[in-house]
Amino acid sequence: MTLQNSLLRETHQNARPISPAGTALPPRQVQSTFQFDVAVVGMGYVGLPTSLALREAGYRVLGVDASEQRLQTIRELRADLLAGDRGRLSRALADPDFALTSDSTLLAQASAVIIAVPTPVDEHLVPELNILRGACRTVVEHAVAGQLLILTSTTYVGSTRDMLAGPLRARGLEPGTDVYVAFSPERINPGVDDFSQEEVPRVVGGVTEACGHRAEALLGKYVPKVHAVPTAEAAEMTKLLENTFRAVNIALANEFSTICTTLGIPVMDVIDAAATKPFGFMRFVPGPGVGGHCIPCDPHYLLWQLRGNRVTAPVIEQAMQNIAARPRQVVDRARKILSDKFRGLAGTRVLLAGVAYKPDVEDVRESPALEILAGLEAEGATVGYVDPLIGGIRVNGASLEAISDPETFGADLVIMHTAHTEFNLDWLSTVPVVLDTTYRLPAAANTIQL
Numbered sequence: 190m191t192l193q194n195s196l197l198r199e200t201h202q203n204a205r206p207i208s209p210a211g212t213a214l215p216p217r218q219v220q221s222t223f224q225f226d227v228a229v230v231g232m233g234y235v236g237l238p239t240s241l242a243l244r245e246a247g248y249r250v251l252g253v254d255a256s257e258q259r260l261q262t263i264r265e266l267r268a269d270l271l272a273g274d275r276g277r278l279s280r281a282l283a284d285p286d287f288a289l290t291s292d293s294t295l296l297a298q299a300s301a302v303i304i305a306v307p308t309p310v311d312e313h314l315v316p317e318l319n320i321l322r323g324a325c326r327t328v329v330e331h332a333v334a335g336q337l338l339i340l341t342s343t344t345y346v347g348s349t350r351d352m353l354a355g356p357l358r359a360r361g362l363e364p365g366t367d368v369y370v371a372f373s374p375e376r377i378n379p380g381v382d383d384f385s386q387e388e389v390p391r392v393v394g395g396v397t398e399a400c401g402h403r404a405e406a407l408l409g410k411y412v413p414k415v416h417a418v419p420t421a422e423a424a425e426m427t428k429l430l431e432n433t434f435r436a437v438n439i440a441l442a443n444e445f446s447t448i449c450t451t452l453g454i455p456v457m458d459v460i461d462a463a464a465t466k467p468f469g470f471m472r473f474v475p476g477p478g479v480g481g482h483c484i485p486c487d488p489h490y491l492l493w494q495l496r497g498n499r500v501t502a503p504v505i506e507q508a509m510q511n512i513a514a515r516p517r518q519v520v521d522r523a524r525k526i527l528s529d530k531f532r533g534l535a536g537t538r539v540l541l542a543g544v545a546y547k548p549d550v551e552d553v554r555e556s557p558a559l560e561i562l563a564g565l566e567a568e569g570a571t572v573g574y575v576d577p578l579i580g581g582i583r584v585n586g587a588s589l590e591a592i593s594d595p596e597t598f599g600a601d602l603v604i605m606h607t608a609h610t611e612f613n614l615d616w617l618s619t620v621p622v623v624l625d626t627t628y629r630l631p632a633a634a635n636t637i638q639l
């Protein structure tokens with residue numbers, strides 16, 4: 190019998206029965222044994238590294254994802270991971286106490302369940318909660334007495350109670366007595382290995398005090414410090430503050446770059462000088478915009494919730510407007526550069542160097558490059574891109590494949606967008622003009638900073 194079939198049989202034997210109306214039948218004895226210590230729901234950029242770190246700490250781990258394609262990518266070692274996590278994945282796949290499945294019924298065989306699924310926003314900047322709600326419904330449906338359930342996905346304040354604690358009570362499972370429910374925001378920085386998961390403290394807030402203690406005990410086994418806050422809501426707000434802080438400061442850095450360009454001062458000289466102060470200043474570098482799953486999205490969860498309470502947050506709102514406007518500024522700057530050469534954008538060839546939302550990730554979610562390419566094309570430019578990590582994208586509804594040899598493109602202008610570590614940029618010296626939106630390229634006669 191396979192591991193999965195065996196687990197499925199045990200799941201049906203041990204899971205708490207539910208009445209046809211969806212309410213829990215009278216409580217049974219707390220399950221005393223579990224096949225796994227932790228199940229992680231969502232094997233994406235957060236869930237997969239989290240599951241690997243937990244396994245390295247000695248936990249028996251079950252990784253759960255609705256996509257069999259994603260699970261196969263992981264099994265074939267093709268998942269986008271840091272080099273250290275690739276080694277961890279190889280070891281995990283050879284470990285009988287590490288399993289991957291799309292069968293959500295097996296969640297009943299885990300002592301703890303961690304939810305780590307995406308929480309994007311739609312085109313109107315309204316939170317897209319369907320994925321999170323679906324994951325929480327599944328976890329609640331298969332919850333058994335004695336389990337610890339931890340939500341880690343960034344979301345609005347009150348989500349843990351709304352999506353886990355309340356539905357569990359409706360099933361007859363009381364948080365803090367029958368089951369344990371907490372929020373602990375993820376703190377992963379994709380593509381950056383400066384800090385491993387085990388080096389980053391975790392914030393934890395329980396729905397009850399007992400819930401918080403259970404979550405602290407689980408997470409404290411693999412991180413150096415767990416900082417407990419009194420409520421799940423305080424932990425939820427902590428994550429929103431962290432990424433809103435970054436958004437506001439990135440918007441400020443971008444604004445200073447525009448100011449310095451206007452006044453003829455190299456902005457990086459100013460930032461480097463200010464960063465020598467050992468207190469009261471934190472270094473943020475301007476760029477072409479902000480992409481990914483956090484900064485372009487997370488503050489909108491807070492703003493959305495505040496609008497429902499008729500509360501404004503002018504500093505945050507202005508910062509997010511400035512961030513949203515940045516890709517358009519890149520297009521405008523490209524037009525001005527080419528207009529100074531008496532050409533304008535129409536009829537020119539513009540190449541983007543890098544389209545991933547940040548260096549060293551295979552991810553274009555919310556990448557400013559997509560909006561920049563669309564804006565350039567809308568003004569009549571022929572566009573292309575080169576990126577060693579991204580094979581194809583969509584621009585203005587059409588497919589666009591990466592250029593294999595940038596020197597054959599015949600670019601009138603190259604926009605440096607994403608500086609991957611392993612990106613060979615020697616060819617930039619041969620193009621007429623380079624617009625450096627990363628502020629990382631060395632000074633050169635053909636290079637202009639945004």
